[in-house]
Amino acid sequence: MGEIEQVEMIKLAERFVKEELSGEASGHDWWHIERVRNTALDIAEKEHADAIVCELAALLHDVADEKLNESKEAGLDKVHSWLQEHTSDRGLIEQVMDIISTMSFNGGQNPPMKTLEGQVVQDADRLDALGAIGIARTFVYSGAKGRIIHDPGLSHEVLAQEDYRSSNKTAIYHFYEKLLKLKDLMNTPYARELAEQRHAFMELYLQQFYSEWKVREDQDA
Ligand code: ADP
Ligand code: NI
Numbered sequence: 001m002g003e004i005e006q007v008e009m010i011k012l013a014e015r016f017v018k019e020e021l022s023g024e025a026s027g028h029d030w031w032h033i034e035r036v037r038n039t040a041l042d043i044a045e046k047e048h049a050d051a052i053v054c055e056l057a058a059l060l061h062d063v064a065d066e067k068l069n070e071s072k073e074a075g076l077d078k079v080h081s082w083l084q085e086h087t088s089d090r091g092l093i094e095q096v097m098d099i100i101s102t103m104s105f106n107g108g109q110n111p112p113m114k115t116l117e118g119q120v121v122q123d124a125d126r127l128d129a130l131g132a133i134g135i136a137r138t139f140v141y142s143g144a145k146g147r148i149i150h151d152p153g154l155s156h157e158v159l160a161q162e163d164y165r166s167s168n169k170t171a172i173y174h175f176y177e178k179l180l181k182l183k184d185l186m187n188t189p190y191a192r193e194l195a196e197q198r199h200a201f202m203e204l205y206l207q208q209f210y211s212e213w214k215v216r217e218d219q220d221a
Helices: 003-021 028-047 049-062 072-087 090-102 118-129 131-144 156-160 171-177 181-184 188-219
Strands: none
Touching: 003 072, 003 171, 003 181, 028 049, 028 118, 028 188, 049 072, 049 090, 049 118, 049 156, 090 118, 090 181, 118 156, 118 188, 131 171, 156 171, 181 188
């Protein structure tokens, strides 16, 4: 594929994704995709990964999300059809499909990504769940589900327990269930550096959060 064809394909992918995700307000809006794409390109450059594979996979990674489709398979078929219509490069199609079908968090239980490009895109997606933006996305997601911010009856020691499960999860619980674990799951050294900064910011945020909460408790007492 020539460079002009690549540029054109990326533009069309962007248009496709914008249409697919329009009106999606649960944290998968276009700007999430745009951030993941930019971060992926950034990491790809530092880690010498194939930029076009990373960019295309980043753009398409949430189109197949289970939450937006009848099933994961239906979502993946949609992306596969789109790719087949827009490139004859079978290697590229295979690489992108492999990445987006295997990169979800799944409680951290999925096997490690096989290719450097997969590792890059997964890192970029995970980085968007961290830091100031990650915090914002968590509260938006939680609010959309009708959940409360925090329940002080659940101490953070309780929240940190692996086996704590509740149908009434709070937004703060999500930090312990997922966000604070992501730093150690980063694949590439550069992404780990970025993750450490964002992780530190979340720790600081939680510290401030609990200190404010405590002040009110003291006043009420
Ligand atoms: P992605 O693969 O793009 O990170 P997810 O569907 O896993 O997408 O999550 C979208 C956003 O919503 C992320 O920022 C994630 O941390 C947040 N989120 C997912 N599940 C929860 C939850 N149970 N409570 C609060 N936030 C959540
Ligand atoms: Ni995503």
